[in-house]
Amino acid sequence: MSAPSSTPATTSVPGPADTTWAGAVRRFLERNLPLTHLLPSRQPFFVGSWVYIFGVVAITSLVWVVGSGIVLASFGPGWWHIEAMGRFVNSMHFWSVQLLFLFTALHLWGQYFMASWRDGRAPTWIVGVLVFLIALVTGFTGYVSQQNFDAQWIAINAKDGINATGAGSFFNVLDFGQMYGLHVAVLPATVAVALAIHVMLVRIRGVVKPIEPPAPKDAAAQATSGSGTAKGGKA
């Protein structure tokens, strides 16, 4: 143990700039994610459009998916086959998944037709698609973890497509233990992290502005070149 310093604890000695990792992270968050920015009280008036609801409902559906999934996982994979309450919770899980993918698809198509990747928002789009893809795999592992005829059928028939890619050596859809572990722990955590990044990117950049109609002098050129504000642009 080192000897105690004789310098009074309250003394502040001017020194070099804060080069700690903690300081760097704090400065990044202060610059990019102040609370007033994460949870704004005002937004551009065009976010009143119904299309912005899709993403929110997709997230709230995910909340119900996770909530019902936690209850199912807590009682074990066999519970819902034999208990009425288990069947009800499984039904909540089942329909919240259906709602999640319905609204995720609506959100994706909505954002596509809004060209939401404009003005430096391509990373937001890319992470959003990744969230969708990870959610697809999560849903699939859930279907093969049901321990019923559907699970048997889907696993036996899906194996050939997965094996054809070479992934079957690592991702065995016939191995209930592996699929269940991925479904209740690894993949939901991955979805949550990817979704958090997606939402943070949305908040950091703010909502994209509506597509501006081409100026009259540019209209003819737009019609032939196909370029315009819908392109990705620099971050």
Add this chain to the structure above:
Amino acid sequence: MSTAAERQEAYHRGIPTVRFDLIREFFLALAGSGLVILVLALLMSSPDDPSVTIQQWSQQDPVDFVTTATSELGGTSFSATYGPPYTDGTDAVQAVGPFAPQAWFGNAVHLDTAQEFVLGPLGMAAPGNPELTAALATYKAADAATQQAWLTAYTDALGSATAADGQVTVPAGDYGPVPVLMVNLLAIGHTGGLDGLVLSGGNFYATNYTAPLLFLGDGGYFPALGESQHMLGSQWGMMNETGSYPGQAWLWLFSMWYQVPPFNTAPNADLLVVMLMGLLTLGLILVPFIPILRDIPRWIPIHRLIWRDYYRWRRTHGGPPAG
């Protein structure tokens, strides 16, 4: 260096803002979606057709069970000849030219269908059963050519087999000890013991259903059940569920390729479809950078419907300043 708030303020400059309660909207959506889910769960429940067991298979279609078990013993079943990742075979290995990723990582499971589906379970049941013990000894002592001759003759005879009271009867012939093996395997199947023996492989705990699922899949009984539920690949089965429930509807595009040429007849359809979907997925990820794809939203004016209030405001106010 400007902060994100400053950049955003500059980006939206000139556009009126309105009061917007993100948290309130979230909880309203949570309640609304929860109500819809609750109603659907209460009214529609969820699908849960019981799993199929080897016991059920052996009881309800004993000829198919014995025929499949004979092919497992002879190493001629779909699983026995599959190839990576289950066996050293090549029959199910798909390739596009020299591109065959299925073969890259080799045989990870090391499935021995004869041992795991037939000889192993019979060996565990043999103590106390002199007839079975002798039949197993005879079979194992025979050379491969003799074994194959017995199995071929027995498989041919199964084509005209009859089933009565859960037993399979074939015309008389030289099948060596094979009929005794199969009679006993069928009996173990009837009791439900084979389900456990194929699954556990001697371990107390078991969570890996690779062996019993492959065994079920090799027969004709299990696929027939799927076909009756409209769940074959050619019936859009990938996105169907038992009963009248929506399945994985989000796999519609994946499913669709299996219904159309050339995929619906290609022997390497799985690899072709996966490659195509991989390409399309990459396209979806990279939409912001792909000309034409990124320009379609400008050409199809759905955005005018989405932001109609904005465009109305823009017409009367001239829009925000450029930049």
